[in-house]
Amino acid sequence: MKLSVTGLSFAYPGKPVLQAIESGDLPSGQVTALLGPNAAGKSTFFRCIAGLLHPQSGQIMLGDADLHALDRAERIREVCYMPQSFASNAALTVFEIVLMARKHLRDWRVSDDDIKTVSTLLRRFQIEHLAERYIGELSGGQQQMVTLCQAMVRSARLFLLDEPTSALDLRHQLEVMHTLRDITRERNTVTIVALHDLNLAARFADHILLMKAGQVCASGATEEILASPTLAKTYDVNIELQRSGEGVLMVGASL
Amino acid sequence: MLLLACLALLVSLCLDISTGPGDYSLTEILAVLADPLAHGPQLKVVVWSLRFPIALMALLVGAMLAAAGAEMQTILNNPLAEPFTLGISSAAAFGAALAIVLGVELLPFGSNALITINAFIFALLTAYLLFLFTRLRGASTETMVLIGIALLFTFNALLGLLQYAATDVQLMQIVFWMMGSLSRASWEKVAICAVVLVVVVPFFLYRSWSLTALRLGDDRATALGIDVQKLRLHVLIGVTILAATAVSFVGTISFVGLVGPHIARLLVGEDQRFFLPMSIFAGALMMSLTSLVSKSVTPGVIYPVGIITSLIGIPFFVSLILSVRRRSWS
Numbered sequence: 001m002k003l004s005v006t007g008l009s010f011a012y013p014g015k016p017v018l019q020a021i022e023s024g025d026l027p028s029g030q031v032t033a034l035l036g037p038n039a040a041g042k043s044t045f046f047r048c049i050a051g052l053l054h055p056q057s058g059q060i061m062l063g064d065a066d067l068h069a070l071d072r073a074e075r076i077r078e079v080c081y082m083p084q085s086f087a088s089n090a091a092l093t094v095f096e097i098v099l100m101a102r103k104h105l106r107d108w109r110v111s112d113d114d115i116k117t118v119s120t121l122l123r124r125f126q127i128e129h130l131a132e133r134y135i136g137e138l139s140g141g142q143q144q145m146v147t148l149c150q151a152m153v154r155s156a157r158l159f160l161l162d163e164p165t166s167a168l169d170l171r172h173q174l175e176v177m178h179t180l181r182d183i184t185r186e187r188n189t190v191t192i193v194a195l196h197d198l199n200l201a202a203r204f205a206d207h208i209l210l211m212k213a214g215q216v217c218a219s220g221a222t223e224e225i226l227a228s229p230t231l232a233k234t235y236d237v238n239i240e241l242q243r244s245g246e247g248v249l250m251v252g253a254s255l
Numbered sequence: 256m257l258l259l260a261c262l263a264l265l266v267s268l269c270l271d272i273s274t275g276p277g278d279y280s281l282t283e284i285l286a287v288l289a290d291p292l293a294h295g296p297q298l299k300v301v302v303w304s305l306r307f308p309i310a311l312m313a314l315l316v317g318a319m320l321a322a323a324g325a326e327m328q329t330i331l332n333n334p335l336a337e338p339f340t341l342g343i344s345s346a347a348a349f350g351a352a353l354a355i356v357l358g359v360e361l362l363p364f365g366s367n368a369l370i371t372i373n374a375f376i377f378a379l380l381t382a383y384l385l386f387l388f389t390r391l392r393g394a395s396t397e398t399m400v401l402i403g404i405a406l407l408f409t410f411n412a413l414l415g416l417l418q419y420a421a422t423d424v425q426l427m428q429i430v431f432w433m434m435g436s437l438s439r440a441s442w443e444k445v446a447i448c449a450v451v452l453v454v455v456v457p458f459f460l461y462r463s464w465s466l467t468a469l470r471l472g473d474d475r476a477t478a479l480g481i482d483v484q485k486l487r488l489h490v491l492i493g494v495t496i497l498a499a500t501a502v503s504f505v506g507t508i509s510f511v512g513l514v515g516p517h518i519a520r521l522l523v524g525e526d527q528r529f530f531l532p533m534s535i536f537a538g539a540l541m542m543s544l545t546s547l548v549s550k551s552v553t554p555g556v557i558y559p560v561g562i563i564t565s566l567i568g569i570p571f572f573v574s575l576i577l578s579v580r581r582r583s584w585s
Contacts, residue, residue, distance in 0.1 A: 052477055076480035083474040090470035091525040097471065100464050100526075101479060134524065147475070 001028040001063040003049075003158055003190045008058030010048050017044045017214050021058065024219040026190055026207060028157070031181050033201035033222070034194040036211035037235055042194045043084065045211065046160040050081035062158055062190070080156035084163050086147040089136040094146050097135055098122065101150045121153050124179060140167040148176065152183060159184075159191045165200065173197070177204040198251040202226055210234055226251060256523075260536040264314065267543040271310040272302065274550045275557075312440035313546035313560070314539045315448040316501045320508065321515030321538020322456055323497040325531055328516055329466050330487045330494075331396050337512035338498030341385060341403030343378045344509075345410035347502040350377030352417045352429045370432065371439075371503045378499030381406055386488065395473075399487070435506035435561025437546055444504050451500050455493040456535070462486065463527035470525055508561045510568045511538050511545075517572065541568065 005023035009016070018041050026032045034042050047053040049060055051067065060067040067075060090097075098118045099110065122128040127145050135143060144167040151161060161180070165173040177193075181204050184191040192209070195201050201208060201222065208225040210218040218230045225231060226249055232239040240252040273284040279298065286293040287302045323338035331340070338344070354373040388402045418426055459466070465486055468476045473483050498512070515538030516530070522537075523529040541564070548567055549558045 050478065072480065072482075081478045083478050085472055085474045088471050091520050092467065092470060093524065093526075096467070096524070096526045100467055103464060150475075 001157065001188070001190065002026055003028075003192075004061050005049065006059050006061075008045075008048060008055050008060065010044060010053060010055040017041050018048065018055065019214045021045060021214075021216055022219075023209060023216060026192065026209070026219075028190045029185055029188045030191075030206035031177075031184050031204055032190070032192045032207040032209055033205035034192050034209045034211065035196075035198065035201060035231075035234075040211040041214040042211055043162055044214075046081055046162055046192075046194070049158070050079050050160060051075045052081070078156055079158045079160065080151050080154045081160045082147060082151035082162060082164060084166070086144045086167070087140065088143065090134075092135055093132050094122070094127065094135060094138075094149075095119075095131040097146055098149045098153050102153045118153060121149055125149050125152075126175065141169060141172060144168060145172070145176070152180075155187075157189055159189055161191070161193045163194050163196065165195070165197070173200060174203075180204070198226070198231075198253070202249040202251055223249065257532070257536075260533070260540070263540055264536065264543065267540055267547065268310055268314060271313065271543050271547045272306045274547055275301075275306055276550075276555050308442050308445050309437050309440040310543065310546065311445045312437050312448065312505065313542040315445060315452060316437070316505050316508065317511050317515070317538040317540070317542025317545075318535045319448060319452060319497045319501045319538075320512040320542075321519075321534045322452070322459065322531065323494045323501075324512030324538070325516035325519065325534035326459055326466065326490050326494050327512070329469055329525075329527070330490050331400055332470070332472075333396065333400065334517070335513070336400075337509070338494060338501075339507070339509065339512065340407075341399065342381050342406030342410055343495060343498045344502050344507050345407050345414065346381035347374040347378040347499065348429075348433050348507060349410045349414045349417070350374040351432050351503075351506075352414055352421075353377075355428045355432070356417050356421045356425050374503035375499050377410075378502060379495060381410070382491065382495035382499070385491070389488065399491075431559070433507050433561075434559035435508040435564075436557075436559045437505055438557065439505060448500060448504065451496060455497055456531070458493055459490065459531055460528075462490070463531065466490070467525065467527045467530075506559075506561060508542075508564055510564045511541055514568050514572050515541060 003023065003026040005021055008018055008021035010018040036042055044053065048055045049067065051072065062078060065078065067079065070078065095118060098121065099114060102114055102118055103110070119128060119131070122131055125145055125148065127142065127149065130138060130142060135146060138146070144164065148161070148164050151159065165176055168176060177200055180191060180193065205222050208220065208222050209216060210225060210230065212234045217234050218225050218228060226241060235253070237253045237255060242250045242252065244250050269281070269285065272288070273279065273281045283294055283298065284302060287298050291299045291303055320338055327336040327338055327340065328334060350373040351370045354370045384406060385399065385402060389398060392398045418429060421429060465481045468479050468481055469483065469486065476483050516534040518537040519530050519533035523533045542560070545560050545563045545567065549560050549563045552558060
């Protein structure tokens with residue numbers, strides 16, 4: 001299975017955002033990093049795929065399924081989109097928040113199976129000790145982890161995660177990306193993660209999609225994209241690529 | 256928890272029925288409730304025609320206002336929201352005042368029903384105006400609150416104009432109407448309130464996951480597959496029907512719609528499967544106790560419940576805020 005987006009264009013009234021996006025093939029079982037400077041259209045791209053915005057043209061194929069042809073409920077089941085916002089002051093516990101996504105907003109009964117799935121996932125992201133705490137009492141980073149769990153508890157085939165590590169400390173960034181990569185392999189999903197940290201992308205992504213000004217400038221294997229001059233041009237910086245002792249690429253950037 | 260709440264309601268209801276002008280003991284009242292003619296026809300009238308409908312009305316109105324308040328706070332994402340935030344009560348008050356002062360009839364009914372019906376129609380009209388505006392600008396919380404406040408001030412100004420033009424007797428009537436009183440209860444009104452509750456509350460419960468998700472913000476609720484705007488409008492319709500019915504029958508009773516949900520939130524959090532029923536219980540219990548207090552402060556005098564709700568509700572509420580450390584909304 002793979003995701004391929006062709007000719008996707010989207011404009012707000014009088015303001016074009018995405019112009020003829022060609023994603024190439026984004027294979028399942030691999031983590032794709034969506035990179036690009038601020039206001040490149042990354043979130044809009046996600047929203048178009050998730051069906052929250054309606055693009056003027058283009059085709060989005062997930063495996064054999066044309067996403068535009070699915071109705072709202074089917075599309076929500078296939079595609080899980082996690083928006084950037086994670087702050088909340090609700091009097092809801094972490095467990096309740098993750099559970100509600102699992103229930104797909106249907107069916108009042110909560111089975112033992114639901115409870116087991118939720119607690120397993122919380123354990124996997126190492127936030128089970130927060131399960132009974134109210135979301136409003138948690139720190140920003142903890143709230144973001146909850147949001148991520150809320151996304152990953154769903155059984156979609158395509159995950160679109162918008163900057164899931166922006167509020168996390170160094171250790172949690174690594175742990176989260178590690179877990180995301182493992183889950184992607186296990187469930188064989190297409191996982192696209194919008195990132196700002198090129199080193200996280202270098203370490204964990206199999207594939208990179210590079211965007212600027214509403215267009216895709218490059219799409220390909222991580223090493224290939226990181227090594228190409230397009231990257232430096234896209235961010236308008238100088239880029240120096242090194243390999244660490246354990247063989248992982250490291251990206252150094254300067255003005 | 257649920258059983259406890261039901262028991263508290265039942266006890267409060269019985270106590271409410273047994274207090275009032277005339278010295279009847281609790282056992283006498285209970286006997287009459289079980290068998291209407293147990294203590295002669297006079298007591299039957301007192302219990303079955305006067306006190307029982309009033310006591311039930313208190314429960315139902317409390318439940319309606321609290322349910323409306325709970326969902327208003329949810330869809331507007333605002334802890335200060337209550338059924339009347341969006342101008343629904345001031346519109347109802349204006350409608351009632353219009354009927355009192357000008358005798359303007361929107362529907363040809365008897366004079367007593369006129370005030371009630373006028374109030375109801377104006378409350379619904381306000382909600383409809385709100386719909387029209389949100390059609391134009393989208394149903395975001397900001398738009399709804401701002402337009403609601405504009406409507407609130409508009410109707411308050413119009414109400415002031417009417418009060419200025421009213422005679423002394425009319426003015427007294429308007430003021431008394433606005434204080435809120437359960438004495439206008441009757442079996443028909445009890446039945447109407449019960450029907451409204453039975454229709455609207457299951458709808459809220461049916462959408463409970465979606466409403467819970469709404470508290471995470473529009474963005475995340477949308478990502479979970481909720482049509483946020485549609486949900487807001489549907490729930491607003493339900494809230495309006497609840498609030499308009501309550502306010503047109505008993506006048507303005509503030510605070511229950513605000514505090515009922517807050518008590519529920521402190522007790523069970525905001526998972527709507529528990530939050531909404533708990534709000535309803537809290538509101539119903541509060542109104543029932545208020546009705547009880549309004550009769551027992553000065554023997555022989557029944558104070559308007561609208562005043563009592565605020566007077567006993569506020570200290571209770573403040574102590575609750577201070578004693579519970581959890582802070583949502585901050």
